[in-house]
Amino acid sequence: MTQGPRFWRSIDQRYNLEGVKCGNCGQAIFPARTLCPTCRHLSVGKLAPFQMSGAGTVESFTVVHSPPNGFELQAPYVMAIVKLAEGPKLTAQIVDVDNADMRVGMPVHKVFRRINQDGEGGVIHYGYKFSARPVRGQGAKGQAPMPVEGPRGSHRSPGAPGRLG
Amino acid sequence: MRPVAVIGVGMTKFGELWEKSFRQLVAEAGLEAVRDAGIPGEKIDAMYVGSMSAGRLIGQEHLGPLAVDEAGLAHTHMPSVRVEAADASGGAAFRQALLAVASGAHDVAVVGGAEKMTDVIDQEQINTLATAADQEWEAFFGATYPSLWAMMAQKHMHDYGTTREQLAMVAVKNHLHGSMNSKAAYGSVIDAKTVLGSPMVSDPLRLFDSASNVDGAAAVVIADLETAKRLNPHPVLIKGSGSATDTLALHDRHSLTELAATRIAAERAYKMAGLKPADMQFAEVHDCFTIAEVMAIEDLGFVKKGEGGKAVESGMTGLKGKLPVNPSGGLKARGHPPGATGIAQIAELVWQLRGTAGQRQVQGAKRGLAHNVGGSGASAYVHILEGL
Numbered sequence: 001m002t003q004g005p006r007f008w009r010s011i012d013q014r015y016n017l018e019g020v021k022c023g024n025c026g027q028a029i030f031p032a033r034t035l036c037p038t039c040r041h042l043s044v045g046k047l048a049p050f051q052m053s054g055a056g057t058v059e060s061f062t063v064v065h066s067p068p069n070g071f072e073l074q075a076p077y078v079m080a081i082v083k084l085a086e087g088p089k090l091t092a093q094i095v096d097v098d099n100a101d102m103r104v105g106m107p108v109h110k111v112f113r114r115i116n117q118d119g120e121g122g123v124i125h126y127g128y129k130f131s132a133r134p135v136r137g138q139g140a141k142g143q144a145p146m147p148v149e150g151p152r153g154s155h156r157s158p159g160a161p162g163r164l165g
Numbered sequence: 166m167r168p169v170a171v172i173g174v175g176m177t178k179f180g181e182l183w184e185k186s187f188r189q190l191v192a193e194a195g196l197e198a199v200r201d202a203g204i205p206g207e208k209i210d211a212m213y214v215g216s217m218s219a220g221r222l223i224g225q226e227h228l229g230p231l232a233v234d235e236a237g238l239a240h241t242h243m244p245s246v247r248v249e250a251a252d253a254s255g256g257a258a259f260r261q262a263l264l265a266v267a268s269g270a271h272d273v274a275v276v277g278g279a280e281k282m283t284d285v286i287d288q289e290q291i292n293t294l295a296t297a298a299d300q301e302w303e304a305f306f307g308a309t310y311p312s313l314w315a316m317m318a319q320k321h322m323h324d325y326g327t328t329r330e331q332l333a334m335v336a337v338k339n340h341l342h343g344s345m346n347s348k349a350a351y352g353s354v355i356d357a358k359t360v361l362g363s364p365m366v367s368d369p370l371r372l373f374d375s376a377s378n379v380d381g382a383a384a385v386v387i388a389d390l391e392t393a394k395r396l397n398p399h400p401v402l403i404k405g406s407g408s409a410t411d412t413l414a415l416h417d418r419h420s421l422t423e424l425a426a427t428r429i430a431a432e433r434a435y436k437m438a439g440l441k442p443a444d445m446q447f448a449e450v451h452d453c454f455t456i457a458e459v460m461a462i463e464d465l466g467f468v469k470k471g472e473g474g475k476a477v478e479s480g481m482t483g484l485k486g487k488l489p490v491n492p493s494g495g496l497k498a499r500g501h502p503p504g505a506t507g508i509a510q511i512a513e514l515v516w517q518l519r520g521t522a523g524q525r526q527v528q529g530a531k532r533g534l535a536h537n538v539g540g541s542g543a544s545a546y547v548h549i550l551e552g553l
Contacts, residue, residue, distance in 0.1 A: 068295055069291075
């Protein structure tokens, strides 16, 4: 089992989809990196926190039937590579969809969910998943289509971290 | 750099070897290789050991001295180091040894590759394989090693019309080849129905699309060509070596339907050898999943991008085809002990180029290529060998 700090360090990124923007080339980067992969040393001191909108499209996907530890109760679940509207790509679960309805190119948006748990009574990890449910009353251009969706159902426990978007 | 040749190869049977420990496997493969080379242990200048995850699987690191010690050569105090590049650890270790001998630092080196998978339960094997992926940004969110290859398969099918049946044909072919290899873990012949009816692992990849993780070890002895000719009557020349890396996470790559690391490692190996894809008579490629072989024959330049599925369907990659791929049975039928696979591929090349591969002999094999991949393609190693 891994120690807590390893996960605390990633909270802003995993909870809020916060990346960085390179002040040198303007590229949005997620997850945050020490150096912009395009500008490298020229980006030192110029990477500013940058909030991704959470909108994206599915580049490719799979339905996982043989899960790793901590995901047994979720299988079969959809994993996908999502291209964010701002450019970066990431790997995440897709929720609110029938597995058979998954398509390459499908629009999705970020939601906040429980990811897994370190064994029985262990640390519960939260982070982003992406929802395929159509968004109602979508906001203006560049805004998060669904900026905050809290943990739902049993996830809303007293032990749940309070740092929602 | 001076020319280097392989002068000895050895390999344990691959499989669920409950009765054998990691160090027994290392010693068994190493002994066979050194005997094959016909040299005494004292002639060895250095050892290299490829292993993906012995620290996790058997709780043992520091494999360099372990191998020397188990070989009974601790008194020589020879240098020995473990090399890691996920399931390309064998290919990586081979390249490090090659560079050391080519540079003149050593004249004779033994390269071993080994993995002991079955001392842990299946779940821990899944978790261990996922350590080759990006732990924080892929595995944390539930991505498994098969799921990454499944996303490549999905995209390849979407973009190029590669079919489920074509993928199945890779497994059918490799099992047929493996049935002629007494050291392969799986000697049974299967049909497409078996593949298509096997349990789903990560859609569209099923159990029989996947190479099984088994126990095993392989070893080779290499020497500079001058020393090689003096020590052994059948040296096999290492004509080309190329390696390349890519982003750790699959999602950061420009394309999901090619492994740029494979393409670039191959370009480097062809350049060093002064050869092109058409100069190869056969290849051992990294078919950790059926889709991986389809993409490999494209990325290695044997067929155009997108035509790998059709090439498999045409029979081109069968033992009697224009370019036999994985005559050994590949990772699929030989079995896949991650650290040993890259060395087992080199051993197969040597047997084929010496003309001693028996029933699965590729007729007229003068040159062969070995292709070893780490994880979802963040590492790739390509080697080209030529019979003398």
